[in-house]
Amino acid sequence: MxxxxxxxxxDKTPANFVPLTPLSHxxxxxRVFPRRTAVVDGAHRKTYAEYHARVSRLASALAARGIKPGDVVSTVLPNTYAHAEAHFGVPASGAVLNAINIRLDVATVAYIFDHAETALILADTQFLPLVEKALEAMEGPAPQIIEVPDADAGHPATGRYTTYEALLEEGDPEAPWQMPEDEWxxxxxxxxxxxxxxxxxxxxxxxxxYLIxxxxxxxxxxTLYPIYLTIVPMFHCNNWCHTxxxxxxGGTLVCCREITATAIYDAIADEGVTHMGGAPIVLNMLVNAKDEDRRAFDHRVEVFTAGAPPAAATLAAIETMGFHVTQVYGLTESYGHATECVWQDDDWSDLDAAARAGIKARQGVALPNMDHITVMDPETMAQIPMDGTATGEIMMRGNVTMxxxxxxxxxxxxxFxxxxxxxxxxxxxxxxxxxxxxxxAKDIIISGGENISSVEVEGVLMHHPAVSLCAVVARPDEKWGEVPCAFVELKEGAQATEPDIIAFARERLAGFKTPKAVFFTELPKTSTGKIQKFELRARARTL
Amino acid sequence: MxxxxxxxxxDKTPANFVPLTPLSHxxxxxRVFPRRTAVVDGAHRKTYAEYHARVSRLASALAARGIKPGDVVSTVLPNTYAHAEAHFGVPASGAVLNAINIRLDVATVAYIFDHAETALILADTQFLPLVEKALEAMEGPAPQIIEVPDADAGHPATGRYTTYEALLEEGDPEAPWQMPEDEWxxxxxxxxxxxxxxxxxxxxxxxxxYLIxxxxxxxxxxTLYPIYLTIVPMFHCNNWCHTxxxxxxGGTLVCCREITATAIYDAIADEGVTHMGGAPIVLNMLVNAKDEDRRAFDHRVEVFTAGAPPAAATLAAIETMGFHVTQVYGLTESYGHATECVWQDDDWSDLDAAARAGIKARQGVALPNMDHITVMDPETMAQIPMDGTATGEIMMRGNVTMxxxxxxxxxxxxxFxxxxxxxxxxxxxxxxxxxxxxxxAKDIIISGGENISSVEVEGVLMHHPAVSLCAVVARPDEKWGEVPCAFVELKEGAQATEPDIIAFARERLAGFKTPKAVFFTELPKTSTGKIQKFELRARARTL
Ligand SMILES: Nc1ncnc2c1ncn2[C@@H]1O[C@H](COP(=O)(O)OP(=O)(O)OP(=O)(O)O)[C@@H](O)[C@H]1O
Ligand SMILES: Nc1ncnc2c1ncn2[C@@H]1O[C@H](COP(=O)(O)OP(=O)(O)OP(=O)(O)O)[C@@H](O)[C@H]1O
Ligand SMILES: [Mg+2]
Ligand SMILES: [Mg+2]
Incomplete structure (x- = not known):
C-alpha cells in the first residue's frame, strides 16, 4: 500500500477531491462549448448553454414539486430531447432516473412503478394509455404524471396533465445542481x-x-465533436451511457424517435452523423434498405453493435458502405458495453473478408474502463483454457459494474x-x-452429461427452408437427464412436420444434439425482441 | 444526495469497486495488445507482453531488495526505456516514484534525497557523478544505487554498481503486482x-x-494506437502522465534521450510519430531546423505545448509544416496539463493566421478530467469579470490536483x-x-497602487536590438511602494546603457511601468530554464 x-x-479536500459524476460533463x-449544438430532435436544436439551462429548470422544477434526493423519477419516453434532458435533470435534482422500456406490457410497467416506488413519471403522449393502465394496476400510491407531447410526431398534448414545457417554466434556468457528495x-x-x-x-x-x-x-x-445518433433506446442501459x-x-446528440432506414440515412447525410450504436438488426435494415430510402455520404460512420453477434454476411456488406463496425457486448448490469472486439490492425488487416467477419463475430476483450473480464469455471472460479473450445461463464470485475x-x-x-x-x-x-x-448459462442443455449449446442447434434449424424463427430448450428426461426440444415458427405459407425437422437436424448434428421433439408455435418474446426461453422450458415440461 | x-x-464489493490506478492500463x-510495440528506444523495441514482464521483474526485484510499500524510489534518468518501466515497476512494488530533474545542481539533488528519504536510486551512467556528489552532500543515510548504462548513447556501465538489467534478472516476470487498496x-x-x-x-x-x-x-x-514521442522529460510531472x-x-512510446531537431524529425519520419508534447522552444527548434536536419512526412502530428505561450510567428510557421498545435497549461501540482486552448472549429476556422495565433496564445479552459478552473480574486474568491482586462489568480478544483x-x-x-x-x-x-x-502572482509589481505585469514590461524590452534576455522585478520604494527594476543580458558584442534602455521603454510604456533602474548581468535560471525572479528581487533590494 x-x-x-x-x-x-x-487528505481529501474540496480542491483535490470531487465525486465523479457525468453531471460534471x-x-x-x-462553460467550454456554450454555442455548440448539443441536441437535435427535428426542429428542436439547442446549444450547450441552452441544454444546461433547460436541465437546471427541470432539476429545480422537480425539487419544487417535492421530489427529494434519492426519490425515483421514471420515464416512459422514446429517444427524444426530453429524455436526454431527463438524463441530467433528474440526477441534478438528486433523484434517481428510472427509464422504462416503452414496449413493455401493462403488468410489468405496474410492477416496476411499485418496485421502484416511482414518485413522478415523465410520459410521452403516445404511451400515456400504457402508463394510465399501469397506474390502475399498481398496488402502491400513484406517482405524479408529467406529459411530454410530441406534436410533430403526431402526438399533441391531451390537456389532461401538466406538460413537460410547462414543468420547465416552473423551474429556474440558473438553479444550482444537487451534485453527489459521494460518487457511490x-x-x-x-x-x-x-x-x-x-x-x-x-x-x-x-x-x-462517469467512468464508462x-x-x-x-x-x-x-475525437472531439462527434455527431451521435441515438438508435439504442435511452431506456436500455441509458443508451449505453452515451447521452x-x-x-x-463536445458532441451533438441527434435524437431518433422511429428507427427506420430512412431516418438513419437522413441523419447521416443531413446532420453528418459520425457515431451510432444499434443491434445487428439495425445493420441489416441499412444493408437491405430500398434504393429510395438511401442517402449518399462521404465520411466514415463508426458503429457499435451489440445484443447478438452480427451475421457475417451483414458485416461484409455494411463495411463497403462507409460504416466501420465494432461488436461490443454487455448487460444492463454493466451499464451497457463492457467488452469490445478491438480491431488489431497489425495482425488482421491482411485477412480476407470472411476471416475478418469471423473475428468481428467475437465479443472481444474488456473496455479500458473495466478491470478484468474473462471466462471462468463458475464453480472453481478458475480461468478456462483459452483454446476456442472449452466453455465457461463470462466474469467481470471493474468500476462499471452495478x-x-x-x-x-x-x-x-x-x-457477485x-x-x-x-x-x-x-x-x-x-x-x-x-x-x-x-x-x-440457463439455456445450456445437459444431456447424458454432455453440454449442448442451444445456439448451435438453433443455428442448424435456421438453415431449414421452412423455418422462420426457432428456439431450442431442455426438456427433462428420465434416461438422459435433459434432451433438446425445439419450438419453431414457420415462414408464411411454408410447411414442415416434426419428422422433417428432426431428420434435417440429424444430418447435420451429433445424435445427442438432435432435438427429440419439435413444436410449431409462436415464440414468446421480451419487449426487446429476445426469446423468453424460461417460458418455453415451462411449456416443454408439460408437453 | x-x-x-x-x-x-x-455496497462496494471486489466485483464492482476497483481502486483507480494507471497500473491497470x-x-x-x-492482455489485449500483447504483440503490439509498446516501447521503442533505439534498438530496444518491446511489445506489451514484454513490457509487462519487465515491469513485473522490476517490481519484484525492488521488493526482494527490501523496498517496502510507501518507500520512495528516485530516478535520475533521461527519457529512456528504463524510465518508462520505472513508471509502472516502482508503483507496482507499492513504492512511490520520485523522478528527479537531471539538470539540477548537487545541493538540490541532495536536498531532495534527504527530504524524500529515498530508499533506492535508478541512475543513468551519465548522471552518476551528480548522484554520487549528492550522496556525499546528504545528511541522511545513503540510498542504494542501481546503474542504468546506455552504451549506445556513449555511457557504458562503470562496473561499480548493480546494473539495471542485472536487477531485472533478480526479479520474476510473472510476479503479481502490489495494486493500491485505496486510490488515494x-x-x-x-x-x-x-x-x-x-x-x-x-x-x-x-x-x-488514472483520471488524467x-x-x-x-x-x-x-484515437487507438497513437505513436507518442517523449520530449517532455519523464521527471517533469511524469511526462504529463503520458507514459x-x-x-x-494501445500506443507506442518512442523514447528520445537528446532533444534535437534531427532526433524529432527522424522519429516522425521513421516511427510515424503522431503525438508529442514540448515547450514552445521545441517548436522553434523544428521551425528553424537546417534543411539537412529535416525529414518529409505526410501525416499530421498533434502537439501539446506548455511552459510558456508559444510566439505567434512560431505558431503560424509550424502549422503549415504538418503540425497541429494546442497550447496547454498546468503545474507540477496539477500533474501537468490542466487547461487546454480547445479549438472551436465552428467559430474560429475562418479567422486569418494572426487572429488564429492570437487565440492559440491563450491557455484556455479546463480539461475534461478537471472540475472547475477559473480566475478569481484570491482574497474574496469571487469570479473576476470575463472582459479580457481584469486580472485575478487562476484557481483549480478537481481530481487531478495534488x-x-x-x-x-x-x-x-x-x-488549498x-x-x-x-x-x-x-x-x-x-x-x-x-x-x-x-x-x-509573486512577480506582479505594485507601484503607487497600480499593478504592473512584469511580463508586459519584459515584452517591450525584448524588442530593444541589444537585449538578448531580460527580467523585470519589483524594488522597494519609499514613495511608490514598489518600482520596476530591470535585469538585462545583452546580445554578444552588443552595447547599451541604462539611460538607453529606460528611454526605449519610456517611449513605449506608461511612466509608472518604465523601469527605474537597469542592471546588466547574467540571469539566474532554474534547471528547466525559467528565470528565478526571487533571486533577482533579493538583489534588487540590496543594489
Ligand atoms: N454482442 C452480444 N452478443 C451476444 N449476446 C449479447 C451481446 N450483447 C448482449 N448480449 C446478451 O444480452 C444480455 C444482456 O441483456 P439485458 O441486460 O438487456 O437483459 P437480459 O439479460 O436479456 O434480461 P434478464 O437479465 O432479465 O434475463 C447478455 O447477458 C447477453 O446474453
Ligand atoms: N502554457 C503556459 N503558459 C504560461 N506559463 C505556463 C504555461 N504552462 C506552465 N506555465 C508556468 O509554469 C508554472 C508551473 O511550472 P512548474 O510546476 O514546473 O514549477 P514552477 O512553478 O516553475 O516552480 P515553483 O513552483 O517551485 O516556483 C506555472 O505556474 C506557470 O507559471
Ligand atoms: Mg441478464
Ligand atoms: Mg509553481
Whole structure:
C-alpha cells in the first residue's frame, strides 16, 4: 500500500477531491462549448448553454414539486430531447432516473412503478394509455404524471396533465445542481430485459456512469465533436451511457424517435452523423434498405453493435458502405458495453473478408474502463483454457459494474460471488483471449452429461427452408437427464412436420444434439425482441 | 444526495469497486495488445507482453531488495526505456516514484534525497557523478544505487554498481503486482521547478494519475494506437502522465534521450510519430531546423505545448509544416496539463493566421478530467469579470490536483484555501471564459497602487536590438511602494546603457511601468530554464 512515511496534510479536500459524476460533463460543456449544438430532435436544436439551462429548470422544477434526493423519477419516453434532458435533470435534482422500456406490457410497467416506488413519471403522449393502465394496476400510491407531447410526431398534448414545457417554466434556468457528495450515490435504476425471468432492478452509481464515458471514446475512436445518433433506446442501459458522454467530447446528440432506414440515412447525410450504436438488426435494415430510402455520404460512420453477434454476411456488406463496425457486448448490469472486439490492425488487416467477419463475430476483450473480464469455471472460479473450445461463464470485475439489484440483496450477493460479476453468459476464449459467446448459462442443455449449446442447434434449424424463427430448450428426461426440444415458427405459407425437422437436424448434428421433439408455435418474446426461453422450458415440461 | 430508500446490499464489493490506478492500463494492455510495440528506444523495441514482464521483474526485484510499500524510489534518468518501466515497476512494488530533474545542481539533488528519504536510486551512467556528489552532500543515510548504462548513447556501465538489467534478472516476470487498496495511495513525488523558491515535493495519488490518462485522449484528439514521442522529460510531472496513458490507448512510446531537431524529425519520419508534447522552444527548434536536419512526412502530428505561450510567428510557421498545435497549461501540482486552448472549429476556422495565433496564445479552459478552473480574486474568491482586462489568480478544483506538498501541511493548507488550488498565476479571462496568463502572482509589481505585469514590461524590452534576455522585478520604494527594476543580458558584442534602455521603454510604456533602474548581468535560471525572479528581487533590494 503506497502510503508514504508522512502523509500529514495529504487528505481529501474540496480542491483535490470531487465525486465523479457525468453531471460534471454538462456543467463543463456549458462553460467550454456554450454555442455548440448539443441536441437535435427535428426542429428542436439547442446549444450547450441552452441544454444546461433547460436541465437546471427541470432539476429545480422537480425539487419544487417535492421530489427529494434519492426519490425515483421514471420515464416512459422514446429517444427524444426530453429524455436526454431527463438524463441530467433528474440526477441534478438528486433523484434517481428510472427509464422504462416503452414496449413493455401493462403488468410489468405496474410492477416496476411499485418496485421502484416511482414518485413522478415523465410520459410521452403516445404511451400515456400504457402508463394510465399501469397506474390502475399498481398496488402502491400513484406517482405524479408529467406529459411530454410530441406534436410533430403526431402526438399533441391531451390537456389532461401538466406538460413537460410547462414543468420547465416552473423551474429556474440558473438553479444550482444537487451534485453527489459521494460518487457511490445512485444515479439510475434500470430494469433488465426479463429474458430469463422477472426483470431485475439494476442500480447504477455516479462513479460508474462517469467512468464508462471516459473509456468509451478510446474504444470508439472518437475525437472531439462527434455527431451521435441515438438508435439504442435511452431506456436500455441509458443508451449505453452515451447521452452522458456527449458533453465530455463536445458532441451533438441527434435524437431518433422511429428507427427506420430512412431516418438513419437522413441523419447521416443531413446532420453528418459520425457515431451510432444499434443491434445487428439495425445493420441489416441499412444493408437491405430500398434504393429510395438511401442517402449518399462521404465520411466514415463508426458503429457499435451489440445484443447478438452480427451475421457475417451483414458485416461484409455494411463495411463497403462507409460504416466501420465494432461488436461490443454487455448487460444492463454493466451499464451497457463492457467488452469490445478491438480491431488489431497489425495482425488482421491482411485477412480476407470472411476471416475478418469471423473475428468481428467475437465479443472481444474488456473496455479500458473495466478491470478484468474473462471466462471462468463458475464453480472453481478458475480461468478456462483459452483454446476456442472449452466453455465457461463470462466474469467481470471493474468500476462499471452495478451497485447491485434493488431490494434484492440475495440476488446481488449471488451475482457477485467470488469477487466477480457472474454474467450468466457461456463463452469460449480464443488463444488471443478474445471472448466468444456460446450460450446463456440457463439455456445450456445437459444431456447424458454432455453440454449442448442451444445456439448451435438453433443455428442448424435456421438453415431449414421452412423455418422462420426457432428456439431450442431442455426438456427433462428420465434416461438422459435433459434432451433438446425445439419450438419453431414457420415462414408464411411454408410447411414442415416434426419428422422433417428432426431428420434435417440429424444430418447435420451429433445424435445427442438432435432435438427429440419439435413444436410449431409462436415464440414468446421480451419487449426487446429476445426469446423468453424460461417460458418455453415451462411449456416443454408439460408437453 | 442520491441514496435510494433502500440501499441494502448495494455496497462496494471486489466485483464492482476497483481502486483507480494507471497500473491497470498496462495490465490490460498486456492482455489485449500483447504483440503490439509498446516501447521503442533505439534498438530496444518491446511489445506489451514484454513490457509487462519487465515491469513485473522490476517490481519484484525492488521488493526482494527490501523496498517496502510507501518507500520512495528516485530516478535520475533521461527519457529512456528504463524510465518508462520505472513508471509502472516502482508503483507496482507499492513504492512511490520520485523522478528527479537531471539538470539540477548537487545541493538540490541532495536536498531532495534527504527530504524524500529515498530508499533506492535508478541512475543513468551519465548522471552518476551528480548522484554520487549528492550522496556525499546528504545528511541522511545513503540510498542504494542501481546503474542504468546506455552504451549506445556513449555511457557504458562503470562496473561499480548493480546494473539495471542485472536487477531485472533478480526479479520474476510473472510476479503479481502490489495494486493500491485505496486510490488515494501515493504513486509519485515530484518536486516543482523551484522558480519561486525552494522546490516543493508534490504528491500524486493513483486516482489522479488514472483520471488524467482518461481525459487527455479526448483533448488531444487521440484515437487507438497513437505513436507518442517523449520530449517532455519523464521527471517533469511524469511526462504529463503520458507514459501512464499509452497502454490505455494501445500506443507506442518512442523514447528520445537528446532533444534535437534531427532526433524529432527522424522519429516522425521513421516511427510515424503522431503525438508529442514540448515547450514552445521545441517548436522553434523544428521551425528553424537546417534543411539537412529535416525529414518529409505526410501525416499530421498533434502537439501539446506548455511552459510558456508559444510566439505567434512560431505558431503560424509550424502549422503549415504538418503540425497541429494546442497550447496547454498546468503545474507540477496539477500533474501537468490542466487547461487546454480547445479549438472551436465552428467559430474560429475562418479567422486569418494572426487572429488564429492570437487565440492559440491563450491557455484556455479546463480539461475534461478537471472540475472547475477559473480566475478569481484570491482574497474574496469571487469570479473576476470575463472582459479580457481584469486580472485575478487562476484557481483549480478537481481530481487531478495534488494530494499536497510532502511534509509541508502549512503550504498545502495555504495552497488549498477556500476549496480551490491557488496556482500563483495571474491571468485575465476573455468573454468566452478562456484564460490568458498575465504573470505570476509573486512577480506582479505594485507601484503607487497600480499593478504592473512584469511580463508586459519584459515584452517591450525584448524588442530593444541589444537585449538578448531580460527580467523585470519589483524594488522597494519609499514613495511608490514598489518600482520596476530591470535585469538585462545583452546580445554578444552588443552595447547599451541604462539611460538607453529606460528611454526605449519610456517611449513605449506608461511612466509608472518604465523601469527605474537597469542592471546588466547574467540571469539566474532554474534547471528547466525559467528565470528565478526571487533571486533577482533579493538583489534588487540590496543594489
Ligand atoms: N454482442 C452480444 N452478443 C451476444 N449476446 C449479447 C451481446 N450483447 C448482449 N448480449 C446478451 O444480452 C444480455 C444482456 O441483456 P439485458 O441486460 O438487456 O437483459 P437480459 O439479460 O436479456 O434480461 P434478464 O437479465 O432479465 O434475463 C447478455 O447477458 C447477453 O446474453
Ligand atoms: N502554457 C503556459 N503558459 C504560461 N506559463 C505556463 C504555461 N504552462 C506552465 N506555465 C508556468 O509554469 C508554472 C508551473 O511550472 P512548474 O510546476 O514546473 O514549477 P514552477 O512553478 O516553475 O516552480 P515553483 O513552483 O517551485 O516556483 C506555472 O505556474 C506557470 O507559471
Ligand atoms: Mg441478464
Ligand atoms: Mg509553481
Amino acid at each position: 503506497g502510503w508514504m512515511k508522512d502523509e500529514t496534510g495529504l 454538462l456543467a463543463r460543456a456549458a 450515490e445512485s444515479i439510475a435504476l434500470n430494469y433488465t430485459s426479463g429474458t430469463t425471468g422477472r426483470p431485475k432492478g439494476v442500480v447504477y452509481h455516479h462513479r460508474g456512469a 464515458t471516459m473509456g468509451t471514446p478510446i474504444s470508439w475512436r472518437m 452522458w458522454m456527449m458533453p465530455a467530447v 451497485k447491485g439489484y434493488y431490494k434484492n440483496p440475495e440476488a446481488t450477493a449471488e451475482a 460471488a467470488g469477487g466477480y460479476f457472474h454474467t450468466g453468459d457461456i463463452a469460449v476464449q480464443h488463444p488471443d483471449s478474445y471472448i466468444q459467446i456460446a450460450d446463456r | 442520491g441514496w435510494m430508500k433502500d440501499e441494502t446490499g448495494l 498496462l495490465a490490460r494492455a498486456a 495511495e501515493s504513486i509519485a513525488l515530484n518536486y516543482t521547478s523551484g522558480t519561486t523558491g525552494r522546490p516543493k515535493g508534490v504528491v500524486y495519488h493513483h486516482r489522479g494519475a 490518462t482518461m481525459g487527455t485522449p479526448i483533448s488531444w484528439r487521440m 501512464w496513458m499509452m497502454p490505455a490507448v 494530494k499536497g506538498y510532502y511534509k509541508n501541511p502549512e503550504a498545502t493548507a495555504e495552497a 484555501a477556500g476549496g480551490y488550488f491557488h496556482t500563483g498565476d495571474i491571468a485575465v479571462q476573455h468573454p468566452d471564459s478562456y484564460i490568458q496568463i498575465a504573470d505570476r
